[in-house]
Amino acid sequence: MRAALHCTVAVSALLTGCGDPAPPAGPTLPDTWLQAMIEEPTRFEQLLEQTPREGWIALHRNDAEDAWAAFEGPDPTVRRARARAAWEMARLHENLARIHESAEFAYLSERRERNPDEPQSIPIELARDCAQLGAGTEALGPRRALHLAARESGDPTELLARAQEPVQTGEGPVPVAWFDPCLHTTLAQIWDARALRDLDATQWSEAGAWADGGLESTLFAAWLDRIDLRKAMERGASPGSFAAQSPATRALGLPDRVPGDTRAARGEARTLDDALDAWRQRLDAEAPEAGMTLERDLGLIRRFRQEWLLARGTLALEDGHPAEALVFLDHARDVADRNVGPANSARLFALLAAARFESGRDREALDALHPLSEAHPEVLGLRERLGDLSVLRALTRTGDSKEN
Amino acid sequence: MTLRALTIASLLAATAVAAPLRYAEDRAPPIVNPLFTTTMSEARLAELVFEGLYTDDAQLSSIGRLATSLELAEDRMSAIVHLKPGVTWHDGETFDSADVLFTVRALKNEKTASTDRGRVAFIKQVTAIDDHTVQFTFEREEYAPEDKLHFKLLPEHVFAGTAVKRTDTFRTKPIGTGPYTVDHFNDDNSISLLQYDNYHDATRLGAITMREVADKNYQSKLLLYESLEALVRVMPRDLATLQADRKIELYPYQTNSWWYVGFQQARPPFDDARVREALTAMVDVESLLAPIGTGEVVTGPFVTSSPYYNHKVERRTLNESKSSQLLEAAGYSRSGEYWTKGGEPLTLRLTAQESLETSQDVVIALQSQLESQGVKVEPTFVGAAEWKSKVWNDRDFDAVLSQWSFDRSEDITEQFHSGGKLNFGSYRNADVDTLLEEARDTSDPQRKKSLLRDAHAAIAADAPMIFLWTLDSYSAVSRRVDNVVIHPFYYFTWSREWELR
Incomplete structure (x- = not known):
């Protein structure tokens, strides 16, 4: 099959190298999307033929909203890919809602x-x-009706159009202006509903059809394979932490989680890095050139690493251990790139902000939210309220400043 | 004891001391006295040696350090603070109320000339009720006075009076109550600290060494070669390399810092806003930033993520026609290489610190940009002592390249109020004074945000500085150090928990 692979079409359009025939490599993470992409890049090529290529380009650059729009059509494979993009958007807004509500x-x-x-x-x-x-929420006034309409129709356009306008309340000479704290809650619900609709389900525990798919259900995800995904849904895991306790990652030798233990969390993250380093070395020696080119161009291992760390961070946050979550999330961030893009997802910044906020670091949570401003201008209201809180909590302080 | 016995004893003592945690600073603090702490490297060192009544816990809430409890009066105009018993200074003397009274009075004493004087301005009076109980009386109602009682305390018994001098011998023989004692100022400018045996709390690092390494590239190499355990601030361009190294971990250390070129507005021609604006319009800040690494251009005295940052203030961009118009309006003409007035070329004497990370690169690029547009630039790089003398004391400069770092209060009053102690550039704007005063006094967070955003806009319009950028800031620490949590400003606040394997 590899001999027939004259040229793999890469999402980034950078992958132009032709793979020479190579001996088959022994499976390391069998049946995982990572292994499929690297060892059988034709499967990726097939996926690009079956689904809109632009969707994968957008998903790769962590622009899930564009990906969702690009994955258009009734084909079940496309619908599963679209669910993947909607899942990402729902998790982003879920985390933003978590911060804004608190x-x-x-x-x-x-x-x-x-x-x-x-x-x-x-x-x-x-x-x-x-x-x-x-x-x-009646205090939201007419904005509440917009929420209801958006939830009913599944279309947040009008709500988003007003997202950067404060809600006004009071008839007095000085009306109080504040931003809508329910915006991200509604957006999370709408994106979840979109994902579930494409999976013919009403809740995530019933969305097993997602795991019936192929590469489109797992590509660029924290869950390495479809079994992981199905098991997570069956056991009722929260969507953000689907892969946090993934059986497939056991092949990487990760230790069991110790909830709330930051030292153990650091150990897990380091083990993950060591295991992925070793796996990459082995692949360098054994995997087909086309697959490794794909890996390098798209940063596949790096992407899995980040997704898995985000899942672990989400689980720690959901369990009420923000310090543990911060260990995973700080590891996940590619510090060489400060913006949302292929190296760092919007969800990463939202999770970082949530973990910092829940650790009492409200001012530093603002640092984490700042990179979202360009890609998601609707975070303005959240930034303003978090800023208010940060200022309020520092009002009783005496400021300190130093050179350098 | 014989010489031989002494030698053996000292050898045994030496082997008993655990390997130190070695961290790098661009510049070694020349003095260690919290009354005169002006740089981040001094603040970090002070955090290891000295303590306040209160400090931050991991959630950044105030928690008692040398205080055990605080009783706030019903009218919020006074508070009684109970001191922790059994605490001793590094010389063995007992810490008590007299030390608290002394520190407050020393900070308030105008002859001390502490730049931190403002930190005790809320205290009207402090009295000792007994050896371990003090009463503070406030200038106005205080809701959480413990939040303001973080300033470091000094031992009354080693000073002759409350007028403390910067040159006092204490500067190199500091005595605190903190977890580490200053053991030695070494010939290579490093400073050795040892765990204080009688420290009143647990601490895990046996010794710490501060190493002065001016070259940031060299700092990274030392860390990679395991000759350092911590690098306080990584240059953005080194981040990718260090993140990829499996022996090292990066920790965010975002101190709300921004770089600037500040003009001396008390002297011509920089007292003329048109000249300052013209110079600002000659600078392409983006291209100055590019070689340094990832960061973001700022338009005023806050970092871009700050609640006070005014995003409506437009970024000043390179605009040669505007700068020409402004200089002509200010009486300059250009016929030859430089803009001239009265036959004298427009000259900018730019002073920078030798040790400020990459300052030489920035100065050279800035010089090139300005010279190409007809401004003569005379750069000077000075050491720490000369900087203090020329910039802080004599204010003898045309322009300085430097960086300010702020804690989460981001209080810019000292830098931009006409009476501010750190207002080296003699910036004056009555409207800004009012905005800053109102912002400091208000208890409404939204009003404070609004006032400081207005201050941002007003300051930017006056161009007292060319506001440059804020850099992504990370600390790099060896994986051999466990339990690392870094305070967002003082860095070492929670170092008692750190452990070196």
């Missing part, structure tokens, strides 16, 4: 604690009601 609540309650006599025009519980759009 920051809103923290800001309002800490401000009230400090100024008990100050009139309150925003209910403290508002953000806690975002998921259900309960009574507390």
